[in-house]
Amino acid sequence: xxxxxxxxxxxxxxxxxxxxFSEDKSEKQLSEYLKSNKINWENILCPNxxxxxxxxQYKVINIPASFLVDRRGIIRHxxxxxxxxxxxxxxxx
Numbered sequence: 001x002x003x004x005x006x007x008x009x010x011x012x013x014x015x016x017x018x019x020x021f022s023e024d025k026s027e028k029q030l031s032e033y034l035k036s037n038k039i040n041w042e043n044i045l046c047p048n049x050x051x052x053x054x055x056x057q058y059k060v061i062n063i064p065a066s067f068l069v070d071r072r073g074i075i076r077h078x079x080x081x082x083x084x085x086x087x088x089x090x091x092x093x
Contacts, residue, residue, distance in 0.1 A: 001037050004066075007086055008041060014093045015071070017041065023049045023063060068092065 008018050020043035024030040030045055046052035058067065068077040068085070070092050077088050 001039070003082060003085070005038055007089060011089055011093060016089055016093060019044065021046050021054055021060075023047065023052070023055070 004018070008016065018041040020039065020041060022030045022033070022043055023046050024033065025047050027045060030043060034040075034043060044054070046055050049055065058065070066079055066081075066085070067075050068080060068088055070076050076092060077085075080088055
């Protein structure tokens with residue numbers, strides 16, 4: 001998570017945006033997690049886990065999961081981390 005926070009802070013002014021989906025069971029749990037990890041991007045609570053419509057639609061089977069979507073809404077990469085994620089962000093921006 002620290003690297004994702006770093007990427008967000010580095011690239012958000014260039015158009016990089018994150019929308020998080022959380023399977024926490026309550027707003028309080030989610031809020032505490034966001035605060036403790038210094039996460040300030042939009043997050044959507046999906047407390048029903050696998051039964052949540054959004055989780056099901058994207059076929060998320062493991063948490064965390066990530067989808068890098070381009071400006072046209074096309075999913076370009078799935079579950080990249082570290083340097084691979086940062087390189088892909090730079091290429092898309």
